[in-house]
Amino acid sequence: MGTVLDAATKDANGSLLTDKKVTVVFVLGGPGSGKGTQCANIVEHYGYTHLSAGDLLRAEIKSGSENGTMIQNMIKEGKIVPSEVTIKLLQRAMNESGNDKFLIDGFPRNEENRAAFELVTGMEPTFVLFFDCLEEEMERRLLSRNQGREDDNIETIRKRFRVYMESSLPVIEYYNSKGKVRKIDAAKPVEEVFEAVKEVFTPSNAEVAA
Ligand SMILES: Nc1ncnc2c1ncn2[C@@H]1O[C@H](COP(=O)(O)OP(=O)(O)OP(=O)(O)O)[C@@H](O)[C@H]1O
Ligand SMILES: Nc1ccn([C@@H]2O[C@H](COP(=O)(O)O)[C@@H](O)[C@H]2O)c(=O)n1
Numbered sequence: 016m017g018t019v020l021d022a023a024t025k026d027a028n029g030s031l032l033t034d035k036k037v038t039v040v041f042v043l044g045g046p047g048s049g050k051g052t053q054c055a056n057i058v059e060h061y062g063y064t065h066l067s068a069g070d071l072l073r074a075e076i077k078s079g080s081e082n083g084t085m086i087q088n089m090i091k092e093g094k095i096v097p098s099e100v101t102i103k104l105l106q107r108a109m110n111e112s113g114n115d116k117f118l119i120d121g122f123p124r125n126e127e128n129r130a131a132f133e134l135v136t137g138m139e140p141t142f143v144l145f146f147d148c149l150e151e152e153m154e155r156r157l158l159s160r161n162q163g164r165e166d167d168n169i170e171t172i173r174k175r176f177r178v179y180m181e182s183s184l185p186v187i188e189y190y191n192s193k194g195k196v197r198k199i200d201a202a203k204p205v206e207e208v209f210e211a212v213k214e215v216f217t218p219s220n221a222e223v224a225a
């Protein structure tokens with residue numbers, strides 16, 4: 016079914032990660048669809064390393080990096096940070112993890128993210144886990160998340176929804192046209208959503224064993 020690539024990818028410093036069999040699953044869906052929640056469950060059961068692009072960007076702000084202010088402004092506006100920055104953070108985290116199975120959550124967010132990742136790393140996702148949820152429900156969840164995120168306010172949430180519709184959905188459609196999308200009804204309770212996720216990851220159905 017899917018592709019588990021022998022990646023000869025470069026890390027953030029340009030070193031080669033040679034001859035390593037790397038499995039990448041992109042985890043996509045609208046803001047508040049439950050990507051982070053379900054990734055935590057998948058990690059527990061299937062031994063993946065969870066890399067949230069948003070979390071990596073927020074950590075970069077906190078670290079006092081020279082890109083910090085730019086990233087903070089982009090997040091406040093719900094805009095997508097240039098791929099070069101996000102991909103470097105993802106590559107560094109992949110290298111530091113010591114693992115070879117990754118859930119990449121919230122990336123690629125637009126066509127630029129997608130094309131740049133494939134070009135720079137030479138990797139394609141084995142499949143794309145897509146959490147499908149109505150905007151109304153996602154908005155409700157984000158407004159009651161209470162994790163102190165600067166972008167969980169109604170003004171920024173609306174901007175994030177617009178970016179999702181205009182820039183992120185086309186990426187999901189691209190992978191759908193390649194037969195790589197595994198769509199999950201994410202409007203159900205957490206446990207029921209995870210039951211559907213398990214169906215995708217069980218060896219008889221999955222391209223990747225646990
Ligand atoms: N199936 C669900 N039913 C109800 N609430 C949920 C469900 N899944 C997640 N939540 C809650 O909704 C909020 C958003 O979930 P989560 O952070 O996992 O979403 P996300 O897709 O990672 O969002 P973002 O893109 O903003 O990072 C959290 O408070 C979480 O506890
Ligand atoms: N590929 C990405 C992912 C995220 N961002 C920025 O981070 C914000 C929060 O992302 P979450 O996945 O944690 O919701 C998002 O709205 C973007 O501003 C990005 O630029 N590129």
Ligand SMILES: [Mg+2]
Pocket residue numbers: 050051067069121
């Ligand atoms: Mg998240």
